[in-house]
Amino acid sequence: MQIDRTLHIPLYIQLKNLIVEEIENQVWVSGSLIPSEKELQEHYDVSRITVRQAVNELVNEGLVIKKQGKGTYVSFPKLSHNLPNLTSFTEDILSKGLVPQAVILKVEKGNYPEISKKMGLLKNTMLLNIKRLRLINGEEVGIHDSYINLSVIKNSPIASTESFDYTKSIYDAIEKEGMIISHADETLEGGIANEETAELLGVKKGFPLLILERITFNSDEVPVEYVFMNYRADKYKYSVRLHRN
Ligand code: GLP
Numbered sequence: 001m002q003i004d005r006t007l008h009i010p011l012y013i014q015l016k017n018l019i020v021e022e023i024e025n026q027v028w029v030s031g032s033l034i035p036s037e038k039e040l041q042e043h044y045d046v047s048r049i050t051v052r053q054a055v056n057e058l059v060n061e062g063l064v065i066k067k068q069g070k071g072t073y074v075s076f077p078k079l080s081h082n083l084p085n086l087t088s089f090t091e092d093i094l095s096k097g098l099v100p101q102a103v104i105l106k107v108e109k110g111n112y113p114e115i116s117k118k119m120g121l122l123k124n125t126m127l128l129n130i131k132r133l134r135l136i137n138g139e140e141v142g143i144h145d146s147y148i149n150l151s152v153i154k155n156s157p158i159a160s161t162e163s164f165d166y167t168k169s170i171y172d173a174i175e176k177e178g179m180i181i182s183h184a185d186e187t188l189e190g191g192i193a194n195e196e197t198a199e200l201l202g203v204k205k206g207f208p209l210l211i212l213e214r215i216t217f218n219s220d221e222v223p224v225e226y227v228f229m230n231y232r233a234d235k236y237k238y239s240v241r242l243h244r245n
Pocket of ligand 1: 087088089090091144146168169170171172214216225227
């Protein structure tokens with residue numbers, strides 16, 4: 001397929017559609033580099049401005065991402081979370097054959113009265129705050145700000161802030177100690193990125209986010225974790241099966 005100059009469709013839209021076609025036909029697959037601006041310009045015989053407009057549209061729609069000094073890559077499909085499964089980030093990503101990663105932003109023990117209140121715990125309960133940037137195959141997708149009830153994970157390796165590697169799965173570490181993560185209450189709402197969140201997620205301030213809050217309980221109904229999660233809206237999707245009575 002080539003650009004058709006007899007059509008009344010702007011050239012950059014035609015070019016954008018041609019690129020989408022290549023991605024859909026898996027000529028350019030997730031995670032791979034698409035041709036450079038110059039190559040696209042020459043291949044489709046269009047101006048640099050047309051190429052830029054087409055690529056910028058695709059960036060805005062989340063189909064490709066630009067990496068400074070590296071080029072433009074085909075994005076990975078949205079992380080889809082299937083309700084009502086209580087899964088960890090690591091499990092979700094591994095089940096799709098992708099690579100989960102975490103960058104540690106903060107690990108700290110302390111009293112967080114507001115969070116304890118949300119969890120239904122006493123104000124002075126000691127919590128372990130773990131804030132992590134989550135990535136899929138090297139792409140930033142979300143930020144998890146977790147607060148773990150230290151009184152229930154006393155014997156778990158994750159309570160040892162000096163030795164535990166928090167880039168690993170927290171759920172996995174909690175469950176290895178025999179605790180059963182049983183159920184959770186979760187809310188989902190839209191929002192936009194503030195300056196700090198935008199920088200971490202590699203987007204502009206005001207970028208749409210999906211914000212999830214979850215309180216997770218063990219099988220004794222004791223709150224184990226409160227987590228506040230910010231996901232790039234172009235990278236995360238919730239799917240749910242609804243039953244009518
Ligand atoms: C999911 C849950 C979070 C939890 C995280 C643990 O994203 N919604 O509440 O903190 O998984 O992930 P992992 O076990 O990969 O550290």
